[in-house]
Amino acid sequence: MRPLTPRKILGVCGVLFAVLFVVVVVSLRMGAYPISVRDIVMTLFNGVAGRREQIPSEFWLVVFGLRLPRIALGILVGAALSTAGAGFQALLRNPLADPYVLGVSSGAALGAIVSLVIAPHVPGLIQIAAFAGAAATIAAVYFLGRRGGQLDSPTLLLAGIVSASFLSAIIMFLMTTLSGRDLRGMAFWLMGDLSSPAAIDLRWLYFILLVVLGSIYTTSSDLNLILTGEQEARHLGVNVNRVKLVVYIGASLLTGLAVSVSGAIGYVGLLVPHVMRMLFGTDYRLLIPASALGGAIAIVIADTLARTVVAPTELPVGAMTALAGAPVFIYLMRRKVR
Amino acid sequence: MNVTAGSGAASGSQMGPLAAGPRPRLKVEQVSYAYAATDRSAPKFTLGPVSFEAQQRELIAILGPNASGKSTLLKLLGGVVKPLSGRVEIDGTEVGGLDLRTRAQKIALVQQESELLFPLRVWEYVLQGRYPYGKRLRFESDEDCLMAGNALAQVGADELRDRWMEQLSGGEKQRVILARALAQQPSLLLLDEPTQHLDIGGKVELLRRLRNLADENRYTVVVVTHELNLAAEFSDRIVLLQKGKCLRIGAPGEVYQRDLLEEVFEAPLEVETRTSGRPRVILRGSH
Numbered sequence: 001m002r003p004l005t006p007r008k009i010l011g012v013c014g015v016l017f018a019v020l021f022v023v024v025v026v027s028l029r030m031g032a033y034p035i036s037v038r039d040i041v042m043t044l045f046n047g048v049a050g051r052r053e054q055i056p057s058e059f060w061l062v063v064f065g066l067r068l069p070r071i072a073l074g075i076l077v078g079a080a081l082s083t084a085g086a087g088f089q090a091l092l093r094n095p096l097a098d099p100y101v102l103g104v105s106s107g108a109a110l111g112a113i114v115s116l117v118i119a120p121h122v123p124g125l126i127q128i129a130a131f132a133g134a135a136a137t138i139a140a141v142y143f144l145g146r147r148g149g150q151l152d153s154p155t156l157l158l159a160g161i162v163s164a165s166f167l168s169a170i171i172m173f174l175m176t177t178l179s180g181r182d183l184r185g186m187a188f189w190l191m192g193d194l195s196s197p198a199a200i201d202l203r204w205l206y207f208i209l210l211v212v213l214g215s216i217y218t219t220s221s222d223l224n225l226i227l228t229g230e231q232e233a234r235h236l237g238v239n240v241n242r243v244k245l246v247v248y249i250g251a252s253l254l255t256g257l258a259v260s261v262s263g264a265i266g267y268v269g270l271l272v273p274h275v276m277r278m279l280f281g282t283d284y285r286l287l288i289p290a291s292a293l294g295g296a297i298a299i300v301i302a303d304t305l306a307r308t309v310v311a312p313t314e315l316p317v318g319a320m321t322a323l324a325g326a327p328v329f330i331y332l333m334r335r336k337v338r
Numbered sequence: 339m340n341v342t343a344g345s346g347a348a349s350g351s352q353m354g355p356l357a358a359g360p361r362p363r364l365k366v367e368q369v370s371y372a373y374a375a376t377d378r379s380a381p382k383f384t385l386g387p388v389s390f391e392a393q394q395r396e397l398i399a400i401l402g403p404n405a406s407g408k409s410t411l412l413k414l415l416g417g418v419v420k421p422l423s424g425r426v427e428i429d430g431t432e433v434g435g436l437d438l439r440t441r442a443q444k445i446a447l448v449q450q451e452s453e454l455l456f457p458l459r460v461w462e463y464v465l466q467g468r469y470p471y472g473k474r475l476r477f478e479s480d481e482d483c484l485m486a487g488n489a490l491a492q493v494g495a496d497e498l499r500d501r502w503m504e505q506l507s508g509g510e511k512q513r514v515i516l517a518r519a520l521a522q523q524p525s526l527l528l529l530d531e532p533t534q535h536l537d538i539g540g541k542v543e544l545l546r547r548l549r550n551l552a553d554e555n556r557y558t559v560v561v562v563t564h565e566l567n568l569a570a571e572f573s574d575r576i577v578l579l580q581k582g583k584c585l586r587i588g589a590p591g592e593v594y595q596r597d598l599l600e601e602v603f604e605a606p607l608e609v610e611t612r613t614s615g616r617p618r619v620i621l622r623g624s625h
Contacts, residue, residue, distance in 0.1 A: 003465060003478035093455055221476040225466055229452030234418065236522070237442035237470040282456040285477075 004283050012280055016293035020075070023297050027304040028067050032312070035062055069202070074194050074303045074317070075296040076205055077262045078272075079213070080254040082295025085269020086287055087216055087251035090223040091244055092142070093230070094153050096333060098270035099134070099255040102156075103163030105264035107137025108256045109189045110167050113174055123200060127208075131256030137163055138252055184263070192265030192318030194303050200261075208257060213292060216250040219243045220284035227282070265299070265318045267325020272298050274332065361430055362391040363558045364526055369414055369424035371407075385410050385582040387424055390575075394525070394556040397549055399569035401593075402579035403603055408562040409449075409530050411579065415560060416447040416528050428526055442470035446519035447528045451511075454503055460514050461499045464490055467521025489520035492555075493547060509540035516547070527551070529561045533568070541565060545572040566619045570594060578602065590617050 028040045043059045046052070052060065081099060088097040088104070099105045111133020112126045119125055141163050145156030168190055175186045184196055198205065222243040225233035234240050258265070276290040302320040309315065370386030385407040392398055400408045413419045415426055417433035426433045428444050436444070446467075467489065468482040490496055493513040498506065506514060512532060519527060529548070533541040545565075549572045552559045563569055569576060570590040578586045578593050580602045586593045594617035596609045606622040 003462075003483060005477060089455075095455060221469070221472065225469060227455050228458065228463070228466065229454075231449060232452065234438075235416070235442065235447045235449075236466060237439035239438055277456065282458065283462075 004281075004285055009286050009289065012286060013289050013293060016290060016297065020293055020297050020300070023300050023304075024071055024075075027071055027300050028063055030304055030308050031062070031067060033058075033062050035059060069197055070194055070303070071300055072202055073198060073261060074299040076202065076209055077194070077258040077265060078268055078295035078297070078299030079292040080209055080258040080295075081265060081268040082272040082291040082298070083213055083216060083288060084251040084254040084258070086273040086284070086291045087223075087247045087254075088138070088269070089273060090227055090284065091247045091251065092145075092151060092156060093227065094151075094156055095274070096153075096157055096270065096329065097160075098267065099251075099258075100164070100264060100266035100268075101270060101329070102138065102141050102160035103167055104134045104137045104141070104160075104252070104255050105192075105259050105266070106164045106167035106171065108134040108259035109264050110171055110174075111136075111256070112260050113171060113189060117174070117178060124204075127200070127205075127257060127260045129256075130260040131253050134255040134259070135249070135252040137167070138248065187316045187318075188263040190264060190318075191316040192263040192321070193316040194262050194299075195307070195314060198261040205257060205261065208253070212250045212253050212257075213288070215246055217285075217288050219246050220288050223247070223284040224282075227284075263316075263318065265321055267321045267329065268295055268298055268302075270332075271321075271325050271328050274328070363394045363396075363429060364392040364415070364560075365427040365430075366390050366415065367425050367427070369411075369421045369426060371410055371414055371419065372422050373410075383407070383410075383582060385414075385579075386421075386584065388577070388584040389424075390577060390587050392558050392560070392575075394558050395552050396575065397552045397559045397561070397573045398575050398577060399573040400560065400562045400577045400579065401564075401566065401569055405581070406579040407582040408579055411577070412447070412528050412530050412560065412562050415526070416445050417441050418447065439470045442522055442524075444524055445526045445528065446522045446524040447530075448515055448519050448532060449530045450534070451515060458503045459499075460495070460501050460503060460506070461486060461490070463503055463514060464499075464517045464521050467518040470522060485523065486517075486521045489517040490514075492520055492551070493517045508535045509537075509543070512536060512540070512544060513547075516544075520551075525556075525558060527557050527559045529559070531562055531564070533563055533565055541568055548572070566594075566599075570617050570619070591615065594619065 025037060025040055029035060029037055039059055040063060043055050043063045046054045047060070047064055085098045088099065088102060089095055108130040111129040111131070115125050115129030141156065141159045144159035145151055147155050171189055172186065175189070187193055188196065222233070222238045225236055225238050226240060226243065230240055272294045273287060273291045276287055276294050280286050280290055299317065302324070303317045306315040306317045306320045366389055368387040368389050370384065370388070372381035373383040374381040388411060400411055402408050410419070414421050415433070417426065417436065420434050433441065433445070464486045465478055465482060468478060468485060469476060471482065472478070490499055493516050495510065495513045495517055498510055498514060503511070503514070516532070533544055536544060545568045548559050548561060551557045573590060575588060576590050576593040577584065585602065586598065591611070594609050596607060599607050599609065599619065608620050608622045609617050610620065612618050
């Protein structure tokens with residue numbers, strides 16, 4: 001009997017941080033302008049230490065001006081989507097739940113587009129609108145997914161898939177009729193894309209990310225019990241309604257946050273928590289931080305591939321995640337049926 | 339079993355002295371309940387009023403046909419649903435007034451289990467019973483592990499601890515579920531049809547185990563069951579329900595009257611008294 005300790009969590013997170021660092025350095029190296037790993041590490045090191053004058057200006061431009069902001073955006077989006085996925089899986093007691101599969105990402109995207117049409121220049125409004133879209137969609141899917149007062153797994157997934165395609169159709173309608181406006185492209189909202197920089201200071205988004213991750217994390221031991229059964233959790237003293245509310249708002253915020261800057265990137269929220277479960281077990285006290293870091297790693301890898309495999313053109317990052325994620329989704333679904 | 343010393347002593351220190359004073363462990367006073375589909379419609383189902391008391395070391399069986407309100411009564415005892423009128427007290431405190439975690443330290447309620455979403459080891463499952471004692475993120479202490487280990491030993495499931503939950507047989511699973519309830523160190527143990535999916539050997543074993551827990555570890559045990567003969571054999575008192583009404587409360591010999599049982603269960607029954615003094619119910623031949 002070896003229960004989970006804070007030390008094990010720190011150990012696992014340390015390893016994942018190291019992997020993330022390596023992935024970031026490799027990603028910084030890839031691209032049209034050649035730069036050696038040694039130069040990248042020196043540039044990062046001097047940049048963090050505040051010694052900008054010691055960095056050749058072209059290195060500064062390539063690393064801090066071009067490649068790192070995109071990677072930082074990818075880390076944010078990956079961490080947000082994976083944690084949201086792990087949260088939805090516990091909240092809905094469904095291992096196949098994911099912001100994209102459930103249509104929550106499409107709802108967030110629609111919210112974002114509507115806010116861009118109505119008031120394009122209000123800072124932060126797009127994030128709020130994306131959150132509202134996400135929260136409304138998951139509420140709708142939750143109620144559509146019930147049968148006889150009980151949450152029914154296949155009905156829930158069908159409700160999600162139908163909502164996703166319905167909302168995507170509205171997005172396409174809006175994008176087509178409003179073409180000419182200063183909106184990002186259809187692929188951005190439907191498939192997810194990290195190529196356009198966010199219109200809002202990244203530090204703000206990271207601040208929100210950390211606050212929301214923290215609040216979801218405080219419920220992690222409650223989520224462990226809810227996963228074994230809601231009624232049992234109640235009998236063991238868990239305030240189930242409060243926990244569900246925190247996770248519902250938190251996961252919707254994370255989805256809104258990610259979609260507002262990158263569009264609807266699919267399958268990360270499904271894939272990453274499952275891989276982390278296979279590696280480190282199902283305890284949410286470890287799974288949440290591991291999923292956040294794993295999601296960051298996954299998106300940085302996917303985006304690096306998306307911008308290099310068909311260079312000089314680019315794929316949307318969502319195409320890469322779907323290529324990897326869809327087969328895994330089918331594998332998980334079939335394994336569950338057996 | 340080798341466990342009584344460890345867990346008995348520890349539960350005593352956790353829950354304070356359990357001096358056998360005049361105050362009953364569990365006190366049910368004129369409790370009633372009504373269920374309606376909506377707030378304004380007429381109630382579809384009513385229960386009560388029910389009154390009884392239970393001391394430590396007592397095993398009480400709630401009997402009755404389907405839809406007689408057995409599970410509802412159990413939920414009322416556990417504080418999961420609030421009574422329409424009346425009150426349920428445990429050790430002198432009203433159950434509804436306890437906060438969730440304090441309640442879980444006093445009462446363990448075992449209902450039909452939900453399906454597990456992700457695989458879980460037996461010891462992880464039993465350790466969940468320690469939740470009401472944990473701090474913020476609830477990293478389990480050495481004491482928690484000890485208590486979980488004791489609980490597993492108490493139900494004779496030591497050797498199962500590293501198995502996966504989904505690989506257990508029905509009887510093994512029921513034992514592990516009971517161990518999780520014991521890990522809560524409750525004084526009141528409530529079980530809703532725990533014998534449902536067990537074969538006859540498993541049923542007898544489970545009831546005998548509950549009897550021992552009550553006798554040796556001073557638990558008060560309330561069990562909802564359909565097993566008339568097992569209830570007669572192992573319980574101190576019977577609560578007989580029919581369509582939400584409490585018909586009779588008393589020792590098995592007092593409650594098991596042929597006319598009464600035949601009317602309640604709508605079946606041709608015969609009651610005989612065994613040499614032990616406990617009644618036995620048999621099906622009357624139709625000839």
